[in-house]
Amino acid sequence: MSSQNVSVKKSEILLYSFGGFGSNLLFVFTTSFLMFFYTDVFKISPAAVGTVFLIVRLIDAFLDPFLGIMTDRTRSRWGTYRPWLLFGSPLLAMMTLLLFTAPDLSPSGKIAYAIAVYIGYSFVSSVVNIPYHALSASVSNDTTQRNWIVTAKNFMGNLGSLVVSASVLPLVALFGSGSKGWFFATLLFSISSIFSYWLCARGVKSHDNNEVNIQRISKSDNTHPSMKEQLKLISTNRPLTILLLATVVKMAALMSTTAIAIYYWQYNIGRPDLYSQLFIWGTVLAVPAYLITPYLAKKIGKKNLYNYSCAITIIPSAILLFTPPQYVASIFILSVFVKVLGPFTTVLPWMMLPDCVDYGRLKTGINGSATVHSMMIFINKVGAAIGGLLSGVLLGAVGYVAGQQQSPEVLNMINYVYFLVPIIGYGLGLIIMKFYPITNAYHSDLLKELDEKENQTKAVV
Template sequence: MENKQYAKAKFTDVFKYSFGGLGSNLAFILVMSYLTFFYTDIFGIDTMVVSGLMLVSRFIDAFTDPLMGMLGDHTRSKLGKYRPWIIFGAPVLGLLIFLLFTAPELSANMKIVYVYVVYIAYSLASTVVNIPYHSLTPVMSQDPYQRTVIVSWKQGMGTVSQFIITIMALPLVNFFGGGKQGWAIYGALIGIMTTIAFWVCAWGGKDYDKCQPAQDGKKQSFNMLKDLGMLFKNKSMLMLMIAFGTDVLANATYSAVNMYYFKYVLHREDLVPKVASAILFAGIILLPLLPALSKKFGKKKLYWWGSLFSIIPLAVMWLQPTAGVTILMSMMAVFGFISRIPSNLGWAMLPECSDYTEWKFGERADGLMSSSLTFINKFGMAIGGFIASFFLGLVGFVANQEQPEAVLNMIVFLRFGMPILGYIASLISMAFYEITNEKYNEIRKDLDERAASQTK
């Protein structure tokens, strides 16, 4: 690509915007890592009920996520297109995070009603806030390299979330009194932090989220079928959705059974924060390297190889699930480093797919593209949670007692074997992703020429 100077965001604004990565991942990692365990072992809900809840909520998301993306694209306000949704939706999301981890004294049937209402409301609030947040990435900067840097900053803030959740959750829950009380106070804390983080994020996007007038003075109409048509004709976006979704499914499945693995297989719950630390800090090492690596090798190739090598440490632990602490820590550190590549690159590839949409159809659809990846992100998380809950129930898991061999084997498979299948699916899908470095250079050059001709 020619050394063209693109409009870039100021570093201070990028830093403020990156707080969205903190807010988004606080809730995401908390739900993925502990909600299933909280519902079964603390709130006393059957695993089959939890699995059903995950599925029902995703059917709702199938409609609400793309709708939210299109609403964001067509919003016109003094606060911009995407920021109003973040600003006003954040406190609602924060409140629902608290309610998710609150276990009121209810009858068995009313517990089920409670978790369905609260979880579905949480999912809707998450949609309202997260899709506009991700839609701001291509709006913040036109520079392809800076977009990857912005995503790296977002994911860097995500590692702070990972520290707060995976390492500090259990110690803080115990500090706050343990049990229902400890989880409720911790949920309230995370809800407050999530709200503040998203408000800082919206502040960072203030100078970039502008409502541009329609071309030729024509008012833009809200045509859902037309907008969805742009998505389904974008092969690369569809392949990215599948690859990213199966990676998320892999991570969600092992995260959902992670506590069960340490509690029932190893009988070492004390190792949870230690192993989480190894995964976290290994991932932190990768983050500053990602922009340079993606520039050198290309995002498509880097994503593919990252998914492939993520399989190796999982396979080692699947074969040796009760290996010593040194092997466990080493393999999980390797996994934490390598798996960061596809999990971060998905968001960095999203603006490329938005640029492709503009190049192919003459219209940008940042909200719709972001909503598609956000939906598949939540879908993978829910299916991972569903798989974990369903198969544990299928083999006769009963909380807070010694587990039979069939249950232990299932926990090990879900913790290490099932994620491998997810990464294999990612490899196949990413092979059909069409936007290589060369193709993107062609797209960007053509878009620049169009923009130049319109200003003459």
Template sequence: MQGTRLGIIEKIGFGMGDAGNNMTFAAVVMYLSYFYTDVYGISPAVVGTIFLSMRFVDAVTDPLMGAIADRTHSRWGRFRPWLLFIPVPLAAACVLMFTTPDFSQGGKILYAFVTYAVMSLLYTAVNIPYCALGGVITSDHRERVSCQSWRFVLVGVAYLILNSGLLPLVEWFGGGDEAFGFQITMGLMCVIALGMYAFCFATVRERITPPVQSSRNPWRDLRTLAANPKWCIILSITFLQALQFFLRQGAAVYYANWVLGLGATGISLFVTLGVVGKMIGTAVSPLMTGRISKRSVFLGSTLLLILASALLFVIPGSTLIVATLVFILINFFHGIGTPVSWALMADAEDYGEWRNGHRLTGVSFAGNLFFLKLGLALGGGLIGFLLSWGGYDAGLEQQGSDALLAITLMLTLIPAAICVLMWGAIWLFGLDDRTMDRIHRDFEARSDARHAAEDDRASFEDDDMRPASTHPG
């Protein structure tokens, strides 16, 4: 095992990969529901159905992609080549997803489903290898937190670019044609994303080679992982964290628009301030985990996230500054826990290797990404269904009380309730820093014993091959 300390350029490079992901993915999280309902003219219930339906496909394609990545052999490694070849078609699919052809209502729904499906599949082909890359650049579990912190700081930069620029650019490029404005703006964002992917590919290296036999069946890999209780708990944490985050982020635009009464510039500023709060939380996370166990930091930040979310529910929309400050705090507490959760994923994988001798990096992170996307899908679906339940109508000048309540609940109490479940899962996870230190010391002892056995065998073979001494009779 190589507990390599990473240089600042490589940490930035690793973060740039996910920044590239989020130049497209954040647009899906924060604006696609709004684009479908308010620009393209699809009903909220249909939008929710589109988001949920792709997860049945992901149940097959995500572990398959993880198995393919684990079995990839190239001069660039197992996971890096996917960051070289897939981003260009992903960018094209994203632009098509934000394109509005003049079809019938049925044609619009079919077009939305197909383009969303293609984008999701290509995103899988990039993001699973990217996430797995974080598990093979170093085995130092503290260095992993630092690396993941840089990752999510740069994800925050991508969010800042997207949120501060997207709606104003849509207005500027569109000149009153919001659909055309979205298409051109997303094309620009995708070009920026391609540069980020290229920087990641050029600066990051794979150092840990997962000991995977190519003859192993991918479904057997999944059974091996399922026998690791820590991995199963991490899947639930990934799902719950994604669900509360994507639900809140998707609702933020509606909240800023209808509850706070902000225009395009005000919505961008509101969402951008939330991103800044998350970036600050992400930046201080490694400072906290350098002094306190990762698990304890995650537990504490999640508790504060619950309290801040509940507080925002009782704050009236007329108190714009107070509501914005609490929204920033919510994102700050979420930012503290985000890099920790991804570092815990790698800890769970280390635990599995320590327990059963198999390291299945690609399939392991594929499972996590599937549950992340399941959280995204359910979050997007809940937004559509709850808006429909509240009687939301994009054509109204003012929404009814039920619609406003649904929007507020999606930003506050529902994510808080999800975080309560997440806190319990973190508690059950159990692996703290002292346990991980013992596991890595055991890895080193096993490696030393293996090398000593190999040296003894080589010495024995040399003695066996040496000619016998002859003595005169």
């Protein structure tokens, strides 16, 4: 019997979700603090930092889809996806440590170092995270079970975000501030991520091993697809294309907000301590949102829930855009409310992605979970790069200078990036998702057709 038809144990879902903790531990750490580290510690200009982010993501555009294809074609004693977690996570930890290292170099040398190390980090991050996310579609075919799997990994990922946001600045201060403090804080997070990925690999061992590989191949009508055929999983997958477009605009908005957040609370509000408090309260109060997301997705549909949550998120962001900085309590409360809504717009695209995997499998006969998930990893990186570039360029354009009292023009720009950009991103996401075709009923019919097709293939074999 295929692993996909075997019920996934709660203990396995829990262990798998630890991968989300380790993944977000490093992802949020870099997206939230790398720009600040480069501008205020490594002393690179904001515009140069944005350029570094863009260069690396353009390189990723060519690498990530092929890494996904390579992952799907992996056959080993450890399975298809697990070996990448087991052996890639220590490399990811090492590259993250180098990312937050500030060697004494010339201005041009610093930029060259940042580009080289960021490329290495981004490559290894894809090597580990593409197979990690691909596992969510690989361990089960049951829609409800998949929703809980994705919710669990995103919930644990949110806990990783909480740990980062609440502890980074205190840890940096504890370890001596400056480049030394950042180095040892990064070392602690990097080691923690390794054990998180290893726990994940342990949890899915019964669903991803050599025996399961053989069973999957026996059910496929295309056991040795060429790279060109695997790329069809992307080029012919209309739901995937729409989902990726909606995700990239939302992610660009989210990452611009994430990159600028520490600047906003430090310079506009003058309360950098509230930056950590925001994530603590936002994460704790968001727990019910994670718990009810699978139920709501089943009841009203993933697409509808995504659209409703985007529309609701725009409202407090619009209010915050016009709220004067002296109203600290109101700004903090509304910002927490936006964080509480976060699980809906962040979890749902990952819930929809396994449906896109099924769609691609029906159209091409290829089980390419990693290939499809690689595109979401890539899109998240592109969105992060656009957000980082946008934040860096706009700050540089109005004359931001690290560590000084900022001009009114800089403060206004920080406010616009923090609140107006997400409004635009969520609005565009709403428009794009109107064309997404997979509803709950559509997916149910798709699975029936897919099951009939694979049974016919198995009968012929």
